Amino acid sequence: MIRNxxxxxxxxxxxxxxxxxxxxxxQCEARPVSNIMQGKVVATLFFEPSTRTRxxxxxxxxxxxxxxxxxxxxxxxxxxxxxxxxxxxxxxxxYCDLIVMRHPIEGSARYASEVSGVPxxxxxxxxxxxxxxxxxxxxxxxxxxKTLDNLVVIMVGDLKYGRTVHSLLQAMSEFNTTFHxxxxxxxxxxxxxxxxxxxxxxxxxxxxxxTNILPEADIVYxxxxxKERFSDPMDYEKVKNVYVLRSNMLEQTKPNMKIxxxxxxxxxxxxxxxxxxxxxxxxxxxxxxxxxQAIICSILGLDQK
Amino acid sequence: MKKDRKHLxxxxxxxxxxxxxxxxxxLFNVISILGLDSIPNQITxxxxxxxxxxxxxxxxxxxxxxxxxxxxxxxxxIAPTAKLNIIxxxxxxxxxxxxxxxxxxxxxxxxxxxxxxxxxxxxxRFRVISKPRISLRCHYCEKITDQEHLEIL
Numbered sequence: 001m002i003r004n005x006x007x008x009x010x011x012x013x014x015x016x017x018x019x020x021x022x023x024x025x026x027q028c029e030a031r032p033v034s035n036i037m038q039g040k041v042v043a044t045l046f047f048e049p050s051t052r053t054r055x056x057x058x059x060x061x062x063x064x065x066x067x068x069x070x071x072x073x074x075x076x077x078x079x080x081x082x083x084x085x086x087x088x089x090x091x092x093x094x095y096c097d098l099i100v101m102r103h104p105i106e107g108s109a110r111y112a113s114e115v116s117g118v119p120x121x122x123x124x125x126x127x128x129x130x131x132x133x134x135x136x137x138x139x140x141x142x143x144x145x146k147t148l149d150n151l152v153v154i155m156v157g158d159l160k161y162g163r164t165v166h167s168l169l170q171a172m173s174e175f176n177t178t179f180h181x182x183x184x185x186x187x188x189x190x191x192x193x194x195x196x197x198x199x200x201x202x203x204x205x206x207x208x209x210x211t212n213i214l215p216e217a218d219i220v221y222x223x224x225x226x227k228e229r230f231s232d233p234m235d236y237e238k239v240k241n242v243y244v245l246r247s248n249m250l251e252q253t254k255p256n257m258k259i260x261x262x263x264x265x266x267x268x269x270x271x272x273x274x275x276x277x278x279x280x281x282x283x284x285x286x287x288x289x290x291x292x293q294a295i296i297c298s299i300l301g302l303d304q305k
Numbered sequence: 306m307k308k309d310r311k312h313l314x315x316x317x318x319x320x321x322x323x324x325x326x327x328x329x330x331x332l333f334n335v336i337s338i339l340g341l342d343s344i345p346n347q348i349t350x351x352x353x354x355x356x357x358x359x360x361x362x363x364x365x366x367x368x369x370x371x372x373x374x375x376x377x378x379x380x381x382x383i384a385p386t387a388k389l390n391i392i393x394x395x396x397x398x399x400x401x402x403x404x405x406x407x408x409x410x411x412x413x414x415x416x417x418x419x420x421x422x423x424x425x426x427x428x429x430r431f432r433v434i435s436k437p438r439i440s441l442r443c444h445y446c447e448k449i450t451d452q453e454h455l456e457i458l
Contacts (some may be wrong), residue, residue, distance in 0.1 A: 126446075
């Protein structure tokens with residue numbers, strides 16, 4: 001079902017697809033280095049820089065024995081000469097088996113998938129979608145909790161603009177999740193996502209600070225509250241220290257609880273948390289490589305065994 | 306007797322299309338969307354007519370004009386209550402309820418300024434996620450354009 005199909009949005013996959021990818025990612029983790037991509041070329045087209053995501057994809061391809069072509073910012077491509085996205089994609093799709101694309105314009109990945117001769121993986125299109133991040137989040141959750149069902153997930157920070165929390169909410173809503181949203185008023189979870197949960201009969205609770213909900217959590221998903229999201233800088237000053245996770249806040253939390261963060265982190269998780277067993281964000285980044293290997297293998301129809 | 310007077314206020318056409326039950330305040334939008342201000346056909350319209358359903362309605366009669374489905378879709382987006390009567394030789398030969406389709410291609414603008422359709426020469430495409438109060442989900446950027454922000458191209 002996934003084979004030869006582009007992955008543009010988390011909505012392109014259903015629950016079965018998620019689980020198939022996660023199972024394959026487990027196999028990739030067990031055997032991260034192989035040669036099954038020998039002779040395959042992946043183009044990583046990064047119209048805006050995202051070092052972390054690009055390196056994760058390139059690491060995934062390299063460890064499977066594939067080759068990489070591409071560019072890491074639009075300045076070094078023919079885009080600066082005024083070439084349209086359509087022409088770039090149509091040309092590059094002649095040179096490769098798969099395109100991995102990052103672009104600041106929302107919807108660009110869907111459009112690219114429609115003009116491309118090869119499948120396209122969306123590595124982020126503006127504030128819209130970043131589906132491989134969501135799948136690696138799911139992988140990290142299942143790996144640490146041994147299940148995806150009936151978990152309590154606390155999402156913290158910028159829930160209005162954060163695409164990672166929106167996509168994760170959509171994906172986790174398939175697994176009877178209970179959600180807690182912790183954010184300033186300015187950055188609350190948009191109504192359409194809350195309505196989505198209501199339609200499914202799932203429970204969610206909104207909070208302005210952590211209060212005493214941390215002990216309930218199986219997963220705490222942290223995101224960065226950015227200054228530029230506030231129209232009044234005073235509003236930012238008021239809340240900037242409210243959405244910070246510190247080591248002493250973890251004392252009453254469940255033993256299985258894990259802290260996730262899509263990274264990069266700035267100050268929303270203090271460094272003293274890093275040494276805590278419940279800090280999982282760096283391993284989460286490693287899981288990204290296995291998950292991306294699984295996605296690439298599924299789309300190219302490569303058998304990991 | 307009453308019926309006869311009504312006939313007077315909207316005189317008959319021999320062949321063409323009557324668009325009835327347009328919300329009165331949408332009349333000029335409908336005229337502009339269908340490009341009726343720039344066609345040579347004979348057109349009569351009435352507005353602020355009494356309507357039990359709409360309060361005040363408008364009606365347009367266009368002689369010798371028969372709409373294609375895509376044109377009708379354009380009307381449906383701003384005047385979903387509109388009804389079309391197709392007239393041949395003074396008789397109503399077909400009645401069509403204007404319906405909002407499930408998918409809308411190239412008619413509305415996506416309200417997201419960062420959407421590819423507002424930045425590149427890409428034709429807009431939406432899934433209609435709610436009717437009759439229109440709500441459209443962009444096929445590209447996945448953002449929702451609601452009735453309030455609906456702009457016809």
